[in-house]
Amino acid sequence: MTYDDNTRTDVGSQLVTAYVDGGINYEDRILTAMLTVAEPDYSTVVFSGTSYTYDGTERSIEATGVPVGVTVTYTNNTHVDAGVYTATASIRAPGGAEQTFTAVLIIAKAPITTIAFDDAAFIYDGTEKHIVISGALPAGAAVSYTGNIRTNTGNQTATAVVSGGINYEDLTLTAVLEILPAMRSISFLPLPDFTYGDAPYPLNVSSSSGDAIIWSSSDESVAVIEDGELVIVGAGTTVISATLAPNPLYSDHPEMSQAVVVAKASQTIILDAPATVNRDAGTVALDVSTSSGLAVVLAADDDFVARLVGTGQLEILRLGTVRITATQPGDANHEAAEPVTATIRVTDPASDIPVRVHAVVSPNGDGINDFLIIEGIRDYPDNRLYIVSKNGTEVAEIFGYDNGRTAFNGTGSAGSRLPTGTYFYILEVRDAGQWKYKKGYFILRY
Template identity: 50%
Template sequence: MTMTNQLRTLHRRLRVLAAVALLAWLAPPEALAQVSAGNEGLSIRPTDWFSSEGLAFQPTARHPVPIVQNRLSRSATAVSIGPGSSLPQVYRFAEPVNFSGTIRIRYREADVAGHDEANLWVFAQSATDEPFRPLASMRNIDERFVQTILNNQPLHALTLADPTTVGYVLKPETPDVSAITQQGFTLEWLPVAGTTDYRIEVATTPDFMTLVPGMDPLIVGEQISVALDGLEAGRQYHFRLVAVDGAGGTQVSPAGTAQTEYWKLERIDPFEPITVDYGTPLGDLPLPETAAVSLENGDEQQWAVNWDGGTPAYHATAPATYLFEGTVVPTDGTFNPDNIKASIAVTVERGSLAGVTLEPATTAYDGKTHALAVQNLPTAATVRYTIQLEGDEPTAGNAATDAGVYTVTARIELDGFDELTLSARLVITPAVRTLDFPVIGDKVYGDDDFNAGATSSSGEAVVYTSDNTSVVEVTDNGLIRITGAGTATLTAAVAANANYANQPSFSRVLTVQKARQTIQFDAPAEVNRDAGSIALNVSASSGLPVTLRLDDEQVAMLDATTLTILRLGTVRITATQAGDGNHEAAEPVTATVRVVDPSSDFPVRVHPAVSRNADGINEFLMIEGIRDYPENRVNIFNRNGTVVYEASGYDNDRVAFRGVGTGQLLLPAGTYFYIVELKDGSTWKYRKGYFVLRY
């Protein structure tokens, strides 16, 4: 080896030793990482922790992190993020570094002002010209750190912030709608923390079963607004936002609706008047089937027209000019907000006249209108009728419905002829009516209002009365309303009427049974340990209050319908409703909720302390979730490696470590080590650790 090579080797070793000394000074509170020398200088070895001024790295296997002098710096000045700012704790690399593994940032309580400590997230900047974005994070308030797991993600800078103070929301909200046109509208929304991709679903039905092509979904990337185009005019659309996180998980916003605008009708082209011969039927009038219209966008269309019967009402043998008005039928995507109508004048020419007669008539009352009419009325003649009930004054008309003796007078006028007056009698005799009241089947409390089914031969309304309104009552519109369980007698009758010679009535007994009820209980099958309080959606179909109870208060506790998550494990919640005077008792419903920790690869959690001092806290070694794995073994060792406690079937209750060793002697205070083994399915898993025993 030459002298030059020896000097280079010595110089490289001195640089490594100096860097290791610097790292040792920055190490607490996480363990100092092992480092290795390479072409890029020093690197943090995979799976080891490296800590510097509150920032700790733990690279994954095969992903060392290169560390070069002055490559990583810390600033106590907050950075602006959206409408807010971060904590005054910013770490910055001289150049972006691709990182895979765990990042942990510790903070001081004084630096959290203006942020919710329970909602702190890690924010990362991938390059100088890129914004800070939140990363899915877990937090430990007791030890004041927030950490996240990355997979080959470029890092230029890191900091902490509460997403809700810097313009983010935690779950997607219904997008705002603006710029509505005939062909689309714009959607805009607040960014969702942890989201890497947004999608918009647009449907023509509220159940989102019929999605609009191209919007099923529409992928919009990281942008927080999108302008939709190519939609149909005048149609209502349903939309919702789908937020996708880096792991592919999705959250869906509540649905919103928006309706595109219509094209407005501006004008209907006028029609030329029409003249027809005397006697032309209404159906033979040459009324146009369509009308030429102009829209606000300049389009000209032909719209169908529905004509009325004319003003005055068209009469083929009454010469006059009739004004017909037509309602136009808009085509798809258009509308007629001003209710513009088409109109056309139709003139009927005069005819000739012939002789007439007026014949008397007698009939029984049947609720229908009976009339006397002039027969053989000459063409173009006019008739004015009056009708007079005996003892009353005459009125205009020639028809009557009620029973009585009437005199009908007809006056016929025609140019060149004298007025002709004809009179005849119209006799309507009173009728006899019957009442049919079928048997009423048993009813159940809660049934809808119903028609008792009694009918009168006259078609008149039947009036009901109840002798027990605590069971059934009669509504203002004549329906029977159930008010409670029991029996009541319903009487059906018709009102007195001079058109009939009798007034029948009939009674039936009605029995109302108690209603059955069911319990609707929706509870999540699985929740995270940090879920906090969860509102349980439980109700009885009767509307009566539901009682809840749970089987394991170590896992969760109940306050009315609020479930507060305490620890890992499985809890079963049973809902009951005992019924009342109008309802049977409901079948109990049990929901099972499993509490998990997705951030841990071991299904149970061992608490770090036992303090047997009768204060009710940490009186035994709590192993959260152990009851879900009854096949288990727990061994506890002292510092010398001596087994001081061992048990199978550990359950935090009957079998639990309370500071007493296997020999039934009280163990001294100190640090102890454990091995927890459990059978998960067909696989045995284990976890080692330590805890502190105090008195």
């Protein structure tokens, strides 16, 4: 037996022919019949509405109970954003009629849980204050505020209205915005040490409130404040205080103080004096001053050579070397100056030996010529003096003559007083490594 058109898959009907071969004993025969493939049973299909909460992922409805072998096509069935959507499922068996099912896909707006709007308190500083939400607003959401600006002290209720946009629920939050009374502060940078005579020092002081600084000095004989500058008046110690004037916006009254030490000023002496002068120069002017302008005290170390007369005047008396020392002891505002010494040598350019022997000795106690004066001898301590009588007898020999402890006052080497009369001398001095000699005579009388 054979068949024609006896195979079908799709829904529908067709005529099937069966050919019967009767063989040697039976007649051949042809038979026909209708082959029908009916529509599947769609009563098992379920496509019902479903609800989700927005979470940023795709959502859809899936048809269940779909017969085997059919094709399902969805329309408007895949969404991410919140909303209400009518989804369609189109089901068709091959060759069959399309079956349409609908359902409602709901994606609800999500609540916003990632932000907060907390109470806040601020210290008054004269600027507007407000509260901002904390946390991160989700994409598409926006916030607006009411009652959220305050400058003066007090409190109020601030409102944050959050618009959730497409995917999030709207949200209203409230918080208390409070402005508290302020505390002021003073910034007073450390002061350096000062010295009398320093220039006015700008005071680097400020207040957090911008209020004017009120200054005071505990000892205005040391320092005062003028136009924001520290003005040095004298040496000593004072306390500089800075405070602020009362202000109803602030509850405190800050004050800062610093001790200021003003040291005495140093001073220097300028002494201008000639290095050498002639014995017959008379009176020589000394140019002396101090950097402070204070008076200088002069002293000469050898009044035998020269003496100070008047103000800054030096009277030249004899050959020799005199040292003039200038001092300034300081005062309440100045340290004592470092002493300055000038060395002045009195010379006689006309003499071939740098000393001069006086011609008279009268040791009678009247203070005049009480010993043999040898001018300039102290500059040549390596010296020898020989005194000889008129008859050629040596009566005195003196080494290291200095017009002081070692000097001839009428007493001979034997310790006895010499008679009046004329005596001869030989004076030897070592000058720059060479011995020089001077001979002469003098008269001894009482």
